[in-house]
Amino acid sequence: MIFPRTFTALLIGAASPLGCKSESGECQVVSSMTLTDDEKSPSGTSPAELLQLSKPENAAFLWDLGLDGSNPTNAGIEEEVSVAVTTERASGSAQYVVTEQVGNTEQDGNCGPSLHVPVRLSLTTSDGALEEAFEADLILRYATGVASFDSSFAFEDLNGWLTPVAAGADGEVHAEFGEEVRGWVAVVVTLTSDGAARENWTMAGHWGDVAPPEDAP
């Protein structure tokens, strides 16, 4: 069913100019306001109340394998591990932000009002693999009622002994607070070559109720 490649390349070269820049379809800010920590946002939550929501947690922590059974890190998957998760206020102002989806690509951006509070999230596992503090905004999205924290890191910057199997991999940490408290650490490999960019993302470990790589019905 595939035409010979040379025929196709000729048609492209003859018929089309270079592409124009995409008008990105995304959540764009339509209003924002700075809040003091005790000031309620128009949606009804103050930064201090959001910090209360992200109270310290001690939970069981599981090191994960990929769906193919490979271990993305040097962590011991058989060990019983716990994790201590704490958040504290970091410097910077809290913001109430309202976004709306704009642009001409049709990804659902899950836009709407949100509250952003700079925090320092500490993550310490009982096996010593992670003894870290990450700084980023704790973000409460009012549409879902979930407060979440996301940060990327370089493995060589970690205080703990966790290292990835893949050379050049980076790390990500995600934490959620609300009715469900959960989070994970992931290993990310990005490769670029031959006109393509490729990304491999593997969850390395998690706490709380996190869907497995595959969930059969």
Place this chain on the structure above:
Amino acid sequence: MNNDVDPPNGTPIDLDCSGTKISRRIVIAVGHCFFKSGAWTDTRRLVPAADGIADSELGADPSPHGSTTSQWRYIRGDWMDHEWTNYDFGLMVLYNDSALKCWWWHAWQENSSGLTQDDVLLYGYPGEFQDCGGANSPHDDDFCFASIYGMGDPVITEGAYRFHYYMDTQPGMSGTGVYKIEGSERVVYGSHRGDYGCCMTDASRLNGGNTDLIQDAQSDHPGDGC
């Protein structure tokens, strides 16, 4: 398609994009589903034949065929570097161990011209909180709730990278396979992308460059069995 940890069984589905399985391990979509504004998105999970209405109306499982996390995601280099509309194409590669590897897939056709006036169809998944209008939603609030929605219409104009049509689509439907009916078979010619001009919408066609991406992914990650 959604992010890694929401559903299978959550409410709402938190749908991000639509996609089309075209081989054992390849699910095609568009580049902005996977990489946008200079960063990779968290859209990695495939929930085939998702049913958000069943979920929101009946409390039923919105993932009747389960779900799976992709192993790799591929986008065009020019999409990563510039986010040029003409390179808005991408795909997910499923694990070779995934139970969904042998779940059925569409035929597809490399193409770079010749679609004008041809009837094409698309059926994708508008996001939970997009407005589908009263006739298209059982919800009092008219929200689409990530239930399959689509239509067919002729291709109006085309270029070597994209083809354009008058079909009303919603956020969440990016990546939907745009197909023709050939005999008894649905054959995918492109992935729905977004608006074009004031009134049309368009698809990234499966031209030579996008076909190269598919074939590179298949070569890097062959799927055996089935």
